[in-house]
Amino acid sequence: MRQRVNGGNRGGHEVGRERERAILAALRRPAQRRAEVEESLEELAGLTAAAGATVGQRVIQERQAATSSLYFGSGKVDEMAEAVRESGANLFISDDPLSPIQERNLSEALGIKVIDRTALILDIFAQRARSAEGKLQVELAQLTYLLPRLVRQWKHLERLGGGIGTRGPGETQLESDRRVIRQRVQKLKRELEGVQAHRRLQRAGRRRSGVPVVALVGYTNAGKTTLLNRLTGSHLTAADQLFVTLDPAARLVERPARRPFVLTDTVGFIRKLPHELVAAFRATLEELTEADVLVHVVDASHPSQEEHMAAVDSLLRELQVADRPTVLALNKIDRLDEAHAGAALAGHRSAVALSAAMGDGVESLLDATHRRGRARHAGGRAAGSGAGGRGGLPYRARARLKR
Ligand SMILES: Nc1nc2c(ncn2[C@@H]2O[C@H](COP(=O)(O)OP(=O)(O)OP(=O)(O)O)[C@@H](O)[C@H]2O)c(=O)[nH]1
Numbered sequence: 001m002r003q004r005v006n007g008g009n010r011g012g013h014e015v016g017r018e019r020e021r022a023i024l025a026a027l028r029r030p031a032q033r034r035a036e037v038e039e040s041l042e043e044l045a046g047l048t049a050a051a052g053a054t055v056g057q058r059v060i061q062e063r064q065a066a067t068s069s070l071y072f073g074s075g076k077v078d079e080m081a082e083a084v085r086e087s088g089a090n091l092f093i094s095d096d097p098l099s100p101i102q103e104r105n106l107s108e109a110l111g112i113k114v115i116d117r118t119a120l121i122l123d124i125f126a127q128r129a130r131s132a133e134g135k136l137q138v139e140l141a142q143l144t145y146l147l148p149r150l151v152r153q154w155k156h157l158e159r160l161g162g163g164i165g166t167r168g169p170g171e172t173q174l175e176s177d178r179r180v181i182r183q184r185v186q187k188l189k190r191e192l193e194g195v196q197a198h199r200r201l202q203r204a205g206r207r208r209s210g211v212p213v214v215a216l217v218g219y220t221n222a223g224k225t226t227l228l229n230r231l232t233g234s235h236l237t238a239a240d241q242l243f244v245t246l247d248p249a250a251r252l253v254e255r256p257a258r259r260p261f262v263l264t265d266t267v268g269f270i271r272k273l274p275h276e277l278v279a280a281f282r283a284t285l286e287e288l289t290e291a292d293v294l295v296h297v298v299d300a301s302h303p304s305q306e307e308h309m310a311a312v313d314s315l316l317r318e319l320q321v322a323d324r325p326t327v328l329a330l331n332k333i334d335r336l337d338e339a340h341a342g343a344a345l346a347g348h349r350s351a352v353a354l355s356a357a358m359g360d361g362v363e364s365l366l367d368a369t370h371r372r373g374r375a376r377h378a379g380g381r382a383a384g385s386g387a388g389g390r391g392g393l394p395y396r397a398r399a400r401l402k403r
C-alpha cells in the first residue's frame with residue numbers, strides 16, 4: 001500500500017497516485033456469530049482506509065474450517081476471482097492470518113496482490129511511525145513477518161518449471177537475503193535494547209521524583225489522546241482513525257487541590273494484534289509496567305464495546321499488567337441517551353462514565369483514579385511488605401519499590 005491520494009493523512013508521501021482498491025474477506029466458522037464476523041470486517045475496512053486504500057466488496061464465507069492451500073474454499077475463491085475481474089480490485093485482504101503458502105496460492109488464483117490483517121496493520125504502523133524508536137520497532141516487526149515469506153518466491157519459481165535459472169544462484173540469493181535480514185534483525189534488537197535501557201533510566205528518574213504515574217490504555221480510537229489533551233491542555237493528535245498514536249507521550253497533570261501525577265498515552269490495542277508487533281513494541285509497552293494505575297478507556301458508544309474490552313484485557317494479561325489497579329473509563333457517553341448510558345454503567349459497576357470530548361465526568365474519573373492509587377498503596381501494606389506509610393508517596397506500593 002504505497003499509493004496515496006492527495007497526500008492522505010500524516011503519512012503524506014507519494015502524492016497523487018491512484019488508490020488501491022481492496023476486496024475484503026473473512027471466514028465464519030460455526031461457533032462464530034455473524035455479527036461478530038461482520039464487525040471484524042468493518043474494522044478491517046477501517047484499517048484499509050487508514051492505510052490509504054479504498055474498500056470494495058466484502059465477502060464472508062461460512063465454512064467448518066480453513067483449507068490449508070487457499071484458506072477459503074476453492075469454489076469461493078473462483079467466485080472471488082470473478083468479483084475481482086468485475087470490480088477491478090487490485091488488492092485482496094484476509095481478515096485472518098494467512099500462511100505464506102495460502103497467500104501465494106490465493107494471489108495466483110485471484111491474479112492480484114494478497115495480504116492479511118497483520119500485513120495491513122504493519123503497513124499502517126510503517127506509514128505512521130515518526131520517532132526513531134517507533135521506526136526501529138516497526139522495521140523489526142516487518143522483517144520478522146517477512147522472513148518466513150521469503151520462501152515463497154523461491155517455491156514460486158520452482159513451480160514455474162524449476163530447472164535452469166531456479167537452481168544455484170537463486171538459492172544462494174535467497175540464502176543471502178535471509179542472512180542479511182537476520183543480521184538486520186539482530187542489529188535492530190541491539191538498538192532497541194539501547195532504547196529500552198534509556199527508557200528504564202527515565203522511569204527510574206520518575207520513580208525517584210515520587211510522582212505517581214497513571215497510564216491510559218485501551219482499544220484504538222477509544223479516546224485516550226482526547227482524554228490526555230483534556231486533562232493536560234496538550235494538543236496531541238487525536239482523530240477518528242485507527243492507530244493515530246504510535247509513540248508514547250507523558251504529561252504532568254496538575255489540577256487545583258489534587259496531587260500532581262504523570263499521565264501517559266501509548267499505542268492503542270486491537271483484536272488480532274499481530275504478535276510480531278506486540279513483541280517488537282515491547283520497549284513502548286514496557287511503560288505500562290511502570291504505572292501505578294491504569295485507566296482503561298473504552299468507547300462506550302461502539303457496538304463492539306465488549307469485544308474491544310476483552311481484546312484489551314487479554315493484551316494486558318500478555319504484558320503481565322493485568323493485576324494493576326485499573327479504572328474503567330466508559331468514554332463518549334455524550335453519544336448515548338440516558339437509558340443507554342445507564343445500561344452501560346450498570347454492566348460495569350465500578351466504571352466511570354465520561355466524555356473526554358465534552359469534559360463531563362472527568363472529575364469523577366480523577367477521583368476514581370486517586371482512590372485506586374490509594375488502594376494499591378494500602379494493598380501493598382496489607383500484603384505485609386512492610387513498606388507502609390511512606391509519607392508523600394501515596395500511590396507507591398512496596399511491590400514496585402522492590403523491583
Ligand atoms: N463524541 C465523542 N467523541 C470522542 C470522545 N472522545 C474522543 N472522541 C473522538 O474519538 C476519536 C478518537 O479519539 P482519539 O483520542 O484519537 O482516540 P485514541 O484512543 O487516542 O486512538 P488511537 O491513538 O488511534 O489509539 C476522535 O475523533 C475523537 O474526537 C468523546 O467523549 N465523545
Ligand SMILES: [Mg+2]
Pocket residue numbers: 224225226237238244245
Ligand atoms: Mg491516540
